[in-house]
Amino acid sequence: MFGKRFHKDGLIFGVSMNVLVLGIVSLFADMSTEMVYPLIPLFLVNALGATFIDVGLIEGVAESAASILKIVSGYLSDRFGKRKSLVYAGYAIAAIAKPLLAFTTAWQQVLAIRFLDRFGKGIRSSARDAIISDSKSLGAGRSFGFQRSLDTLGAVIGPLIAVALFGILSYRGLFLLAFIPGILATALVVFFVKETAAGPRSKQLYKVSFRSLDANFRTFLLGLGIFFIGNSSDAFLFLRAQNLGVPTLVVPLLYLFMNVIYAVSAFPFGIVSDRIGRKAVLLMGLVIFFIVYLGFAFASSALVIWVLFPLYGLYYGLTDGVSRALVSDLAPPHLKATAFGTYYFVVGVVAFPASLIAGALWQTVGPTFAFLYGAFMAVTALLVIGFFVRNDRPINT
Numbered sequence: 001m002f003g004k005r006f007h008k009d010g011l012i013f014g015v016s017m018n019v020l021v022l023g024i025v026s027l028f029a030d031m032s033t034e035m036v037y038p039l040i041p042l043f044l045v046n047a048l049g050a051t052f053i054d055v056g057l058i059e060g061v062a063e064s065a066a067s068i069l070k071i072v073s074g075y076l077s078d079r080f081g082k083r084k085s086l087v088y089a090g091y092a093i094a095a096i097a098k099p100l101l102a103f104t105t106a107w108q109q110v111l112a113i114r115f116l117d118r119f120g121k122g123i124r125s126s127a128r129d130a131i132i133s134d135s136k137s138l139g140a141g142r143s144f145g146f147q148r149s150l151d152t153l154g155a156v157i158g159p160l161i162a163v164a165l166f167g168i169l170s171y172r173g174l175f176l177l178a179f180i181p182g183i184l185a186t187a188l189v190v191f192f193v194k195e196t197a198a199g200p201r202s203k204q205l206y207k208v209s210f211r212s213l214d215a216n217f218r219t220f221l222l223g224l225g226i227f228f229i230g231n232s233s234d235a236f237l238f239l240r241a242q243n244l245g246v247p248t249l250v251v252p253l254l255y256l257f258m259n260v261i262y263a264v265s266a267f268p269f270g271i272v273s274d275r276i277g278r279k280a281v282l283l284m285g286l287v288i289f290f291i292v293y294l295g296f297a298f299a300s301s302a303l304v305i306w307v308l309f310p311l312y313g314l315y316y317g318l319t320d321g322v323s324r325a326l327v328s329d330l331a332p333p334h335l336k337a338t339a340f341g342t343y344y345f346v347v348g349v350v351a352f353p354a355s356l357i358a359g360a361l362w363q364t365v366g367p368t369f370a371f372l373y374g375a376f377m378a379v380t381a382l383l384v385i386g387f388f389v390r391n392d393r394p395i396n397t
Contacts, residue, residue, distance in 0.1 A: 067348015074341020145270020230377025
């Protein structure tokens with residue numbers, strides 16, 4: 001039965017062995033991350049006495065640093081024809097960072113550790129996505145959807161572990177436990193992922209600028225930049241849930257439900273994008289995001305939160321893998337890792353002001369305005385992408 005799932009060219013579920021292994025790597029890595037991620041903002045506020053602005057600063061610095069590093073690592077990956085070494089170094093750094101949270105006594109220490117963790121993510125992501133893009137699968141949407149689905153399966157298992165063990169281990173014990181799946185992810189990369197990049201290329205090819213990328217791609221990045229400057233860290237979703245009366249122990253369960261929807265939807269929506277085009281699927285995701293943020297803005301009871309978190313998972317399923325597949329479509333063949341790095345850079349460079357703005361709005365005028373701001377920016381981005389980004393042609397007919 002299992003053998004019948006292999007494609008005649010040696011693929012499984014329509015994806016190459018590298019994509020399969022990197023999907024499993026992402027599962028373990030995200031299991032490690034999501035055991036602790038939904039608890040970090042609660043730990044900061046409840047245990048370390050951090051303010052909402054402090055939370056916004058920490059998340060903004062962490063995500064922005066990661067994205068700046070992604071363009072550097074993407075450039076290096078293309079320039080020297082090496083992808084795998086960047087991938088396993090990034091996973092190793094992130095695995096080492098998480099248990100350090102167990103020894104923190106001040107929010108500034110958490111800031112440093114979150115920076116280290118995101119440093120690892122920044123080093124690995126562009127090179128990893130270039131390996132996925134280089135794979136001989138049945139479509140980029142399928143490849144990225146498959147990887148995102150397994151990644152998010154880890155994000156389902158991680159919160160389950162947190163809910164099951166929080167009463168026994170509490171915050172610091174879970175931070176220590178997160179090291180185990182993180183180091184397993186690193187080992188899988190070292191032993192089972194194969195290098196895909198060609199050898200070093202001419203330096204002339206690596207005078208990289210926005211002009212070296214497709215004009216349609218640049219417009220796409222502009223729309224994403226507008227969207228993400230209103231898309232603050234998910235940490236604010238956890239704080240909003242607690243603000244509406246959801247107990248701390250239950251917050252990871254909400255996150256679990258969100259990631260179940262994300263995990264089961266990313267792969268099929270990736271396949272759909274291969275057939276009908278990326279843009280239509282991406283715009284549907286932005287509409288869902290707008291609805292969800294309006295819901296968080298005006299929610300008045302914890303019951304509504306149980307609907308909004310799964311809907312937010314659907315937004316991720318519609319957009320996360322599909323946007324990466326669109327990058328793969330638009331990138332020049334010799335600058336794929338650089339294009340991914342540029343994409344991550346644009347997304348990440350606005351993460352810092354996005355989280356700071358959300359934290360400041362929450363602190364000064366309340367959570368309603370923080371989420372309304374995000375909803376407004378989503379509509380603006382939807383209009384830019386909808387009217388000014390050319391519709392990509394379906395890959396499979």
